[in-house]
Amino acid sequence: MRIQSIHAYEILDSRGNPTVRVRVRLKDGSEGVASVPSGASTGVHEALELRDGDKKRYGGKGVQKACRFVNKIMAPRIAGMAVEDQRVIDGLMCELDGTKHKSHFGANAILGISLACAHAGAASAKLPLYRYLRKIYSLHATPYRLPHPMMNILNGGRHADWSLDLQECMIVPGQKKFSDRLRCGAEVFHALYDILKKRGLTVGVGDEGGYAPRLKSNEEAFRLIGEAVQAAGYMYGKQVKVAIDAAASEFYNGKTGRYEMNVDKKKLSSDELGKLYRRWMKQYPLISLEDPFAEDDWDAWKKFTHQLSSPFPLPRGERIKVRGKGTMIVGDDLFVTNVERLKKGIEMGVGNAILIKVNQIGTLSETMDAIDLARKHDYRVILSHRSGETADTTIADLAVAVNADYIKTGSLSRSERVEKYNRLLEIESEVSL
Ligand code: PGA
Ligand code: ZN
Numbered sequence: 001m002r003i004q005s006i007h008a009y010e011i012l013d014s015r016g017n018p019t020v021r022v023r024v025r026l027k028d029g030s031e032g033v034a035s036v037p038s039g040a041s042t043g044v045h046e047a048l049e050l051r052d053g054d055k056k057r058y059g060g061k062g063v064q065k066a067c068r069f070v071n072k073i074m075a076p077r078i079a080g081m082a083v084e085d086q087r088v089i090d091g092l093m094c095e096l097d098g099t100k101h102k103s104h105f106g107a108n109a110i111l112g113i114s115l116a117c118a119h120a121g122a123a124s125a126k127l128p129l130y131r132y133l134r135k136i137y138s139l140h141a142t143p144y145r146l147p148h149p150m151m152n153i154l155n156g157g158r159h160a161d162w163s164l165d166l167q168e169c170m171i172v173p174g175q176k177k178f179s180d181r182l183r184c185g186a187e188v189f190h191a192l193y194d195i196l197k198k199r200g201l202t203v204g205v206g207d208e209g210g211y212a213p214r215l216k217s218n219e220e221a222f223r224l225i226g227e228a229v230q231a232a233g234y235m236y237g238k239q240v241k242v243a244i245d246a247a248a249s250e251f252y253n254g255k256t257g258r259y260e261m262n263v264d265k266k267k268l269s270s271d272e273l274g275k276l277y278r279r280w281m282k283q284y285p286l287i288s289l290e291d292p293f294a295e296d297d298w299d300a301w302k303k304f305t306h307q308l309s310s311p312f313p314l315p316r317g318e319r320i321k322v323r324g325k326g327t328m329i330v331g332d333d334l335f336v337t338n339v340e341r342l343k344k345g346i347e348m349g350v351g352n353a354i355l356i357k358v359n360q361i362g363t364l365s366e367t368m369d370a371i372d373l374a375r376k377h378d379y380r381v382i383l384s385h386r387s388g389e390t391a392d393t394t395i396a397d398l399a400v401a402v403n404a405d406y407i408k409t410g411s412l413s414r415s416e417r418v419e420k421y422n423r424l425l426e427i428e429s430e431v432s433l
Contacts, residue, residue, distance in 0.1 A: 001124040002027045003079050008070035008112055010063050013038055013388040014416040015207065018063045021390075022070060022112035024120040026083055032119025036108045037359055038388035040207065041158045041167060041247045043295050043333030045341060047362040050106025066109035074105065074113060083121040086136050090114050090363035107362030114363040115394050129397035130427060137368050139401060144431040146178035146424060147383060147399045147407040150243045150288070151185040153192055153228075154213075154221050155206025155411075156263075157247050159387050163212045165261040167247035169221040170408070171229070172287060173240050178428045182412075182421055184234060189412040192228035207387040209411030209418075217264050222284040237285035245290035245408075248273070249333050252294035259294075270300035274307065281327060288406075290330035290355060290382075301350045305329050309352070328353040328380055337361040337370045346377045353380035355408070358395065371402050382406040389416040396423035400431075 004025045013019045013035075021035045038049060050069075052062035074093060081089055093113060097104045122132035133139070151171050156164025173184035192211060196203050201213035215221060222242060229236040251260050258267040268276065270293055280286050293300040308327055332355035335342045345351055354374045358367050374381055383399035385408065399407045407424070410417030 001030065001083050001121070003081050003083050003117070003120070006070060006075035006078060006113060006116070008067040008109065010067055011035060011390065013390050014414065015040075015388045017061050017388060018058050019388070019390065020063050020066050020070070020108045020112040022116040024083070024113070024116040026120050026124050028124055030120055030124035032116045032121065032123055034112055034115030034119055034394060035390035035392040036112050036115075037357075037386035037390065037392070038108070039357070039359070039386045040388065041250050041333070043249065043336045043360065045295065045333070045336045045338065046101075046360045047107035048101045048103040049108050049359070050103075063106075063108060066106040066112075069105040069109045070113060074109070078113065083117050083124065084136055086114070086117060086121070087365045089117055090365035093363065094366075102362045107359055110362045111359050114365070115358065115392075118364055119394070128427070128430065129394065130400040133398065133401035137401075140403070142403060144400055144427075145403050146428050147404045148172060148174070149178075149181055149185060149421065149424075150382070150406050150408045151189070151210075151411055152208045152245075152408070153185075153189050153210045153411050154225065155208050155210040156212065156218075156221075157250050159208055160206030160210075160212035162262065163206075163214045164218055164221060165246075165251050165263045166218050166221065166244050167250065168208070168210070168245035168290075169225060170243040170245070171225060171240050172243050172406075173234070175239070178424055182425065184232070184240065186412045187232040188225075188228050188234065188240060191232040192224065195224060195227055195231065205411065205413055208385075209414035215263065218261065219280065222280065222286070226284070241285040241287045243288035243290070243328075244286065245330075245332065247291050247333070249291065249294040252297070254294075270297060270303075274300065274304045277304070278307070286327070288328035288330055288353070291332045291334060292329065295333035298344075298348060298350065301329075301331075301334065301345075302348050305350050305352065309349075326352075330355050330380075330382060332357070332384070335370075337367060339366070339369050339373055342370060342373055342379075346373075346379075351379070353382060353405075355382050355384050356404070357384050357386060358398070359386060367398075368402070371404075380405045382408055384408040385410060385417070385420065391416055391419050393420050393423035396420045396427065400424070400427050
């Protein structure tokens with residue numbers, strides 16, 4: 001179906017900052033709308049998010065330029081194209097932009113069009129988005145599988161004014177059905193409220209809807225979560241495990257090469273930090289560590305992965321068996337959903353899982369390429385929101401379309417987080433798993 005018109009405009013995200021929303025209209029009257037998310041602990045290798053820089057509007061964070069690029073430059077070029085040719089549309093936008101990091105139009109402008117085209121195509125095909133995506137990207141016809149949610153019930157780092165050095169402490173319920181995992185997560189979230197209250201700790205929430213109490217140490221987070229899991233009637237370590245996103249680039253001092261954990265009052269070398277993680281893994285049911293080291297500390301990543309992946313190194317040409325099994329070492333700021341960075345990681349034997357964020361790379365098709373490469377090399381796939389979100393639920397459909405292993409979309413509060421979980425509930429009822 002041919003594209004009739006494309007229109008972008010400025011809206012606000014969950015932090016009250018401007019972001020881009022795009023509406024795509026097709027010749028048959030079908031429409032697709034998508035809103036672009038925005039990170040706070042953004043990786044330096046991500047595609048560029050274009051901001052106006054005019055301090056008189058939104059402190060310079062306006063996105064009117066990005067919207068103009070959509071409306072005045074890209075829209076006229078894309079109008080008339082077949083919406084199902086998503087790869088051609090995405091490719092054309094990259095070509096028109098002409099830069100490595102989409103720094104001409106901005107990844108926010110390009111992604112808005114990319115996602116809205118997918119929604120419009122799905123509407124025209126009268127298919128739910130997750131089915132439509134499988135169709136246009138010729139994805140495996142395996143049965144649908146709902147991702148395991150990683151729910152960020154304790155927020156820290158840049159998302160919560162540094163109440164913890166660890167940016168995210170997440171629970172990972174292991175029940176069979178998605179709806180049971182979600183219920184478990186909500187019950188633990190509420191039990192944690194009571195525990196924090198009893199201890200006189202604050203129960204206000206951070207950017208991703210998790211509590212943000214000022215704890216005495218990072219480690220206390222694992223104990224509190226354990227208590228909450230048990231208080232909610234679940235077994236910690238058996239039914240519910242934990243995952244962290246250290247977002248270590250945020251507390252890495254590039255000048256000294258040390259990781260400055262202010263809550264723990266420690267300045268650690270990468271070896272010492274690796275040792276700390278390994279102790280946590282022994283003491284707590286920690287199944288996944290995201291960004292344990294800074295985004296360019298490749299050697300630390302490599303050493304840590306190898307320490308957890310013995311026997312290593314393997315003879316040339318032999319498959320690394322540990323990938324896809326055992327503790328997950330997840331590259332977010334490290335890989336930035338970028339095929340080139342992931343390739344480097346694969347060659348070096350770094351990490352065994354990738355975080356997928358559509359706006360890190362800027363088009364749906366390049367996102368699919370990163371997922372495809374990860375799968376081919378046995379890396380686990382975790383679909384993710386950003387700390388700045390909208391009510392857009394595209395990532396829920398995307399997670400189901402690609403059979404993602406996990407989804408990270410915040411805590412059990414704040415509608416911009418819960419809406420993604422609710423969309424997954426809807427999909428679960430449709431595919432009746
Ligand atoms: P961000 O955080 O969206 O602020 O980058 C999310 C993450 O680091 O996973
Ligand atoms: Zn992260």
